[in-house]
Amino acid sequence: MPLTYADRLNVMRDTKIRHTLEKRTQNGYTDIDDFGTVPVPDDYRVLPWYNSENGSFYGFDGMSENFCLILDAHPAYVDPMEMLCGRWRDMLVNYRGDVHYAPDRLKNDPMMQKLWASATGQWSKRWDEKRFPYDDLKPLQAKYNIQTGIDGDAHFACDYRIGFELGFGGLLEKVRKYREINSDKHDFYDAEEKCLLAIIRFVDKHIEKIKELLITETRPEIRESLEKMLKVNEKIRLGAPESFHEAIQWSVYFNCVSRIYTRDGAGYQLDTLLLPYYERDIKAGVLDDETAKFLIANLLLTDPHYYQLSGVDENDNDLTNHLSYLILDAADSINIACNLTVRVHPNCDKAFMRRAVGYLFKNKNGWPRFASDINLCAGYMKNGVDKATARERIAVGCNWCAIPGREFPMNDTVKINVAKVFEVALDEMRGEGSCSTERLLELFEKHLTLAAEVTAKGINLHLDHQWEVTPELIMNLMFNGSIEKGLDASQCAELYTVGIDGAGLAVAADSFGALYDRVEVQKLLSWDEVFSALDDNYTSSENKRVQAILSSADRYCSGSSSADKWAKRLTDLFVSVIRKESSKMPEGRQLVPGWFSWARTIEYGSNVGATPNGRRAKEPISHGANPLPGFRRDGAVSAQSRGIASVQCGYGNTAPLQLEFDPSISAENGGIERVCELIEAHFNEGGTLININILDTDKLMAAHKDPDLYPDLVVRVTGFTAYFASLSPAFRQLVIDRFLSEKV
Secondary structure (H helix, E strand, O other), X not given: OOOXXXXXXXXXXXXXXXXXXXXXXXXXXXXXXXXXXXXXXXXXXOOOOOOEOOOEOOHXXXXXXXXXXXXXXXXXXXXXXXXXXXXXOOOHHHHOOOHHHXXXXXXXXXXXXXXXXXXXXXXXXXXXXXXXXXXXXXXXXHHOOEEOXXXXXXXXXXXXXXXXXXXXXXXXXXXXHHHHHOOOOHHHHHHHHHHXXXXXXXXXHHXXXXXXXXXXXXXXXXXXXXXXXXXHHHHHOXXXXXXXXXXXXXXXXXXXXXXXXXXXXXXXEHHHHOHHHHHHHHHHOOOOHHHHHHHHHXXXXXXXXXXXXXXXXXXXXXXXXXXXXXXXXXXXXXXXXXXXXXXXXXXXXXXXXXXXXXXXXXXXXXXOEEEEHHHHXXXXXXXXXXXXXXXXXXXXXXXXXXXXXXXXXXOOOOEEEHHXXXXXXXXXXXXXXXXXXXXXXXXXXXXXXXXXXHHHXXXXXXXXXXXXXXXXXXXXXXXXXXXXXXOOHHHHOOEEEEXXXXXXXHHHHHHHHHHHHHHHHOOOOOHHXXXXXXXXXXXXXXXXXXXXXXXXXXXXXXXXXXXXXXXXXXXXXXXXXXXXXXXXXOOOEEEEEEEOOOOOHHHHHOOOOOOOOOOOOOOOOOOOOOOOOOOOOXXXXXXXXXXXXXXXXXXXXXXXXXXXXXXOOOOXXXXXXXXXXXXHHHHHOOOOEEEEEEOOHHHHHHHHHOHHHOOXXXXXXXXXXXXXXXXXXXXXXXXXXXXXXXXX
């Protein structure tokens, strides 16, 4: 019998799981997004070309030359079960010479070890510190445990409409045209041309591979599929995509090369950009819904780029369409890790949202997530943009949005560990000898201001020089004005609304609340007893008693607790400090506050000593805007929802609500309705983004003990989903602790 689409999807899913385990063997545990990569073959090797004495490469020539080396080394990936070809396997940044970030397969490669050892000076990082040093900033960056944004990459969004209109051949012609116009920028255009020619060679490899497979393929349905794939690839090698199949295949190639170049993961509004191609092909009778679903499922398999669905236009008209439903159904049919965001608005199709929530229950893979159109739009307009512009901003990252092709926000690359800021302030107050929570807040503001100042200096350094260090040669191709002006996206953006996230809110708020309740109001402890317990890391029996008293204070998200009030005060203060610093930025640049820690809760916690909420030294900080595990005995989701809604920073960046549900709340017993009501309530209260896990406790615990028992288990770690078997033991434990403590 011929293979059906369902048969092929089952094979494709099995292949995906096999690749996931093979990658773990090659790269070790990875506490990051799956990225959709496939394993590198045994004979794969790239020896980078370094143009810096520190053993790294920078600028137009260094980035373009090494991108071409890596892309040319990539073998073609064509699976006859699929209708799309192309996968990526390796990242350019892996070869920058920073051993700390290199995957295990490179760390263990004798040739790479020899090459790195031959470099003079310190191990290089992604930033060219010889030409653009920032030693003067490092002491305060370290003091406040700041993720600086210096050397951050690709945290903005392309405008795929440009690529769809021109294709690779049209982009090449555009580069050549403007090189003649901007004759003083040959280095820029030469690098862009070199990258485009490498992309076309990459497509050529796949065309030849398809031809090879056709020679031996005997199954009629697979031969027909390969023949279609061949025609599509021959068309989009240079031509602009015209069909639904061609547009999706073009997306796959661009996703591959942008990932290889700078880890880009920002997709597009999937259901509106692809809609004209879908409708045209349906009308012409060359496409049916089952094939469209299979192609979308195939796209989601190739790479978990961040795609948005639904939402409203500038006039609040619903954007949901028939293709929106097909995309959800396609994601269901492949049932793997994916990053779909549903934008929610009162005018949006309620049946669509219900279907989206239904798939959360059915597949338990953490998708989709839900964002508030009203709150994100209204907040972003406070940065001085109109509603039409704000509506163009789409959810294309872990916690962030961007206006495709126009905005350079550096989102999710800049973070201040406010738990560390709290620790520094507490130490200073202790030295003064006179203690109170109000004095502590004054010192917290003082140090948060210093942290914001040094963070802003780092951001400006990065924006001033990124084009000289890591020019965005691939994403420039679909960024408005870049090719026309011969300028990097970091130089020619219309909007520089740079996100600064605070991390560790619950640690700081709970600590303030515990000190206020237990020391100042109830007088159960003295300041000296607290300091002694912190010094001892709550080790002795007496200090364990102190820990119990402090940790039993009502926490952030308990509902009307002291910690809740402190969380709001800290949020207002954080917003005030960041916006005040924003007013000092060079013209055109703004700083936008938010609460988000990404997957760095363990890393940030390792830099913070014991804190007055009962947390011991080096334990993880709180996850994003969420309360710490065990915030309430009943784990009331309504209290958590209200608490997080109250700490939104209000300028268009998110403070996500992360929820963990047990399957005891099922679709059959009203779970879908309950979650829909929860989403609407949270957004009505001011929330911006919701991530939801629905996991089986027994399965999760068994997978933690032996991850290979459930290699297909997917969890929403934070803004991204990941295969549980790929996470490190420490990070798996963090997910389990969060789930067991907060499940509803």
